[in-house]
Amino acid sequence: MALNFIKKNDKHNNTNWCKLFLSALIPCILGIFTIVFTVQQQVLSQQQHEIDRQNQRDAQRETAFNAYINDISNLLLNTNHTNKTNFFLYIRTKTLTVLRSLNPERKKYIILFLYESGLLQGTGLDLSGAEFDNVELIGPYKLDGLYLPNASWKNALIVNCSLKKAVFTQSRMPNARFINSLLESASFAETILDNAYFKETSVVGINCMSASLIHANFLDAEVVQGIDFTNADLLYAQFTEKQWLGQRVLTNAHSFRYARLPNGSFGDLSPTRNLLENGDAEQKCSTVEKINWDENPKNCLNVIKFNKTSVVDMNIDNGTWGNCAFVMTTKSVRASQYIDLRPYSRLIDLDNAMFSSSAFIGCNGSTNASYVEISTHELNGNIMETAVFLNHIGNTANKNGMMHNYSIQNYRLLKYTHKARVTLGIRSSQPKNTFCYFDNVTFSMQKRFN
Structure with a gap:
């Protein structure tokens, strides 16, 4: 009897637990359903809000696009464009402004519209x-x-x-x-x-x-x-x-000068090419061509023919000296020439560039007043480092001992150097009636490593 009573009691307890579980489960299910439904509604609401926002933005873009097209079209139709500068400036300003609010598809039509209107064909509009x-x-x-x-x-x-x-x-x-x-x-x-x-x-x-x-x-x-x-x-x-x-033999080949090649090496670089214009004074030797040196003061750098002066005779051989040389006669004068090094920027910015420079210079008498100075600069003109001077090379005078070879070889260029300046000059401390001569001035680039 006791055993049967216990079993009946256990069975009654299990039934109670099941009823309790079921009574708790139904509210949980309803609660979960409510939460899921609420979350779904929030997601749908957010999605609808995003769609509405995108539609609104697209409508704004369309309005801005149409207003721009109408504005520029009317400008093209109704203006005689007597002031071209203001005309193109107005279009530039309007175009850059509207582009900030447009999507890529409408930007495409801006390109096509301006091109078909003749405005994007190098006619003056700068975007x-x-x-x-x-x-x-x-x-x-x-x-x-x-x-x-x-x-x-x-x-x-x-x-x-x-x-x-x-x-x-x-x-x-x-x-x-x-x-x-x-x-x-x-x-x-x-x-x-x-x-x-x-x-x-x-x-x-x-x-x-x-x-x-x-x-x-x-x-x-x-x-x-x-x-x-x-x-x-x-x-x-x-x-x-x-x-x-190069696929076509009869057309021009590629040029890889100073380029960094696919394997990391560098293209052709002629180490003997002189980057100075008129470094040998031959350009103005017998004509009135521009001398290609910036003079301070003006006209301080002159050209003489060898056969018209007894002060200097550099006629060692025609292949070396040509017919003329530069001459300066005044204290504290300078003549400079800037060299654009941007065509070598890949070499320079990868710390793989150096330069060499040489010249024949000298003065009458025993004075050593003449010099050649090299300075390097950033693109904005700021000096990169302290200027260097060409050094005298012994036993290199011309046949009458007047001019000597000065040189600097394999000088490393700092990264981001984009200009070099070569300056010919006479120092302030010198005797009167001093004549200083310059010829065969060169500046060339080399690679530090392959």
Whole structure:
């Protein structure tokens, strides 16, 4: 009896627990359902709010786009454009303003509208600083001569477009894709084209001077010929052997001067090329041509013919000396010439550049008043480091002992040097009636390592 009572009691307890569980489960289910429903409603509400917001933004973009098109169209139709400067400045300001609020699709139509209106063909409209990132031009479009320098066009997709003689100088176009297009004689000078891809595209005679083409892919291009890669960065760029050598024998070959090549080495650099203009005084020897030196004071640097002076006779041989030399006669005078080193910026900025300079200089009598000074500068003109002077090389006088060879060899250029200045001068402390002579002044660039 006791055992049966216990079993009946356990059975009664289990039944109570089940009733209790079921009575608690139903509110839990209802609560969970309420929570899930509420969350779903909130998500749907947020999604609807986002859709409404996007629709509102799109309507605002459409309004801004239409207002811009109408404004510029009326300007083109109703203005005689007598003041071209203000005309193009107004269009530039309106265009840069509206571009900030438009999506890539409408930006595409801004490009097409301005081009078809004749405003983006190098006629005077400058859109430097414009942003066209992610814009896709999927043609067919004939956009020969398109003028968009110094713009941002990241992730550009250009398909079935003719861009002969287009100008993208100094633009930023990483990850650009050119497919089934013509890029003949276009300018990409100083343009960033890292990871660019060229497929079934004719890339002929384009200017890629100082461009960055790291990881660019030309393997699927139709033709790759006659490209100026001077000072370009081609690190890890991909070419077929045929493309690298030039596919068309009868047209110009590629130029790889001073460029960083795909394997990290550097292109051709002539260590004997003189970057100075008229360093040998021959340019104004028998004519009134410009002397090509900035003089301080004016007309302090003159040219003499060897056969018209008894002060100096440098006629060692015609191949070395030519017919004329420079002469200075006044105290504290200087004549300078700046050399643009930007074509060598890839070498310089990778700490792989040095220069050499030499000259024949001397003065009458025993004075040592003449000098040649080299200073290096940033692009803005700031001096990079203390100027250096050419050093005398012993036993190098010309046959009458007047002029001696001065030189500095393999001098390392600091990173970001973009200009050099060569100065001919006479020091302030010197006897009266001193004549100082300069000839065969040279400045050349070399690589520090391959």
